[in-house]
Amino acid sequence: MADQHSHNLARRGLMFILSSPSGAGKTTVARRLLAEDGEIAMSVSVTTRPPRPGEVDGKDYHFVDRAEFARMVEDGEMLEWAEVFGNNYGTPKAHIKAGLKAGQDFLFDIDWQGTQQLYQRMETDVVRVFLLPPSIDELEDRLRGRGTDSEQVIEGRMSRARSEISHWDGYDFVVVNDDIDECFAKVRTILDAERMRRARQTGLVDFTRGLMRQDPGSA
Amino acid sequence: MADQHSHNLARRGLMFILSSPSGAGKTTVARRLLAEDGEIAMSVSVTTRPPRPGEVDGKDYHFVDRAEFARMVEDGEMLEWAEVFGNNYGTPKAHIKAGLKAGQDFLFDIDWQGTQQLYQRMETDVVRVFLLPPSIDELEDRLRGRGTDSEQVIEGRMSRARSEISHWDGYDFVVVNDDIDECFAKVRTILDAERMRRARQTGLVDFTRGLMRQDPGSA
Numbered sequence: 001m002a003d004q005h006s007h008n009l010a011r012r013g014l015m016f017i018l019s020s021p022s023g024a025g026k027t028t029v030a031r032r033l034l035a036e037d038g039e040i041a042m043s044v045s046v047t048t049r050p051p052r053p054g055e056v057d058g059k060d061y062h063f064v065d066r067a068e069f070a071r072m073v074e075d076g077e078m079l080e081w082a083e084v085f086g087n088n089y090g091t092p093k094a095h096i097k098a099g100l101k102a103g104q105d106f107l108f109d110i111d112w113q114g115t116q117q118l119y120q121r122m123e124t125d126v127v128r129v130f131l132l133p134p135s136i137d138e139l140e141d142r143l144r145g146r147g148t149d150s151e152q153v154i155e156g157r158m159s160r161a162r163s164e165i166s167h168w169d170g171y172d173f174v175v176v177n178d179d180i181d182e183c184f185a186k187v188r189t190i191l192d193a194e195r196m197r198r199a200r201q202t203g204l205v206d207f208t209r210g211l212m213r214q215d216p217g218s219a
Numbered sequence: 220m221a222d223q224h225s226h227n228l229a230r231r232g233l234m235f236i237l238s239s240p241s242g243a244g245k246t247t248v249a250r251r252l253l254a255e256d257g258e259i260a261m262s263v264s265v266t267t268r269p270p271r272p273g274e275v276d277g278k279d280y281h282f283v284d285r286a287e288f289a290r291m292v293e294d295g296e297m298l299e300w301a302e303v304f305g306n307n308y309g310t311p312k313a314h315i316k317a318g319l320k321a322g323q324d325f326l327f328d329i330d331w332q333g334t335q336q337l338y339q340r341m342e343t344d345v346v347r348v349f350l351l352p353p354s355i356d357e358l359e360d361r362l363r364g365r366g367t368d369s370e371q372v373i374e375g376r377m378s379r380a381r382s383e384i385s386h387w388d389g390y391d392f393v394v395v396n397d398d399i400d401e402c403f404a405k406v407r408t409i410l411d412a413e414r415m416r417r418a419r420q421t422g423l424v425d426f427t428r429g430l431m432r433q434d435p436g437s438a
Binding site for chain 1: 228349351352354355358381384385387388390391392393394395405408409411412413415416417420423426427429430431432
């Protein structure tokens with residue numbers, strides 16, 4: 001163990017949460033992270049929503065019926081769950097816990113309520129990152145979309161965005177997305193640094209024990 | 220404020236602590252950080268040790284006599300202090316506190332005891348990084364130096380190094396120095412990420428208030 005390189009030391013995975021108001025670039029950042037970083041995987045949710053064409057069970061979602069979902073909640077098998085437009089969505093605990101122990105990082109694309117639930121259950125495993133748009137004008141431009149929606153629809157989107165933004169202070173890191181490349185680089189920097197946290201580097205116990213051996217000749 | 224770029228948002232500085240056993244590359248990393256990063260400065264200690272040739276008061280150290288040092292400790296003007304080989308060294312509080320408020324980061328090259336003292340006083344402002352040598356053989360090679368020292372002297376150094384290493388778990392981040400460039404890059408990643416912590420980004424209060432304004436037309 002003592003001669004292993006640092007990046008090979010065993011480590012515990014982390015739960016990387018990305019939240020943002022709609023239109024702040026979260027989906028782009030999440031996709032790029034999954035494409036470019038081999039150590040992080042999307043957390044696969046359990047849902048009662050029926051599969052859409054092309055969706056694969058166990059990859060996009062774990063599709064279950066209402067009775068099974070209720071049983072999982074009842075038996076404490078969910079780390080967090082919520083109802084959205086009449087369907088239930090949840091994060092299954094067993095898979096995440098086994099993954100973290102094996103050094104797998106998980107990406108979560110969830111809102112502030114899901115973030116709060118995950119944090120309450122998994123505190124030190126969670127890293128919470130919030131993305132913000134660069135300005136109110138930019139936010140409005142993005143939410144106006146192609147200009148075919150009514151003012152009422154747009155005001156509804158603005159209102160939801162404002163409400164999401166109001167939870168910025170429940171996050172560990174906040175990144176303003178002026179430029180998508182710069183924003184992505186910042187998110188990666190946060191992820192890379194958090195992996196170096198002493199508390200996640202489970203291999204350090206053996207490694208430092210090796211460094212402190214009295215008789216290096218026997219190494 | 221609302222249209223400012225993220226890297227221009229006001230932020231509180233941080234206290235970046237680098238510790239390591241002798242020979243693990245701390246001095247090299249510290250010098251490079253100071254040379255390449257314009258936002259971090261070395262913390263200037265107060266000492267009772269007489270100036271050495273070329274040392275500048277207020278730059279290398281603040282040189283004071285024993286009475287003045289004792290007064291500063293007495294009046295609570297030191298964040299931490301220690302006696303080394305009969306001389307006193309301390310970190311003056313007022314300068315650091317004013318700097319942090321203005322967004323200045325400070326670098327500290329101190330041992331685990333100084334780290335503990337700083338952490339107890341300044342908790343959330345402190346980021347603690349520990350560097351480790353890649354192996355026990357490498358550590359011994361480095362401590363043997365040019366091979367002119369007696370086994371007894373070398374064993375003394377090994378013993379001090381082991382003792383310093385035993386405190387690795389009192390740090391937030393641990394980096395193994397296999398390669399000085401890689402090690403330096405990792406230390407910078409940690410510093411860059413920590414600067415993005417929500418709690419240090421004091422400008423976010425105004426920035427998010429701007430984003431949540433009801434009437435963007437008046438922006």
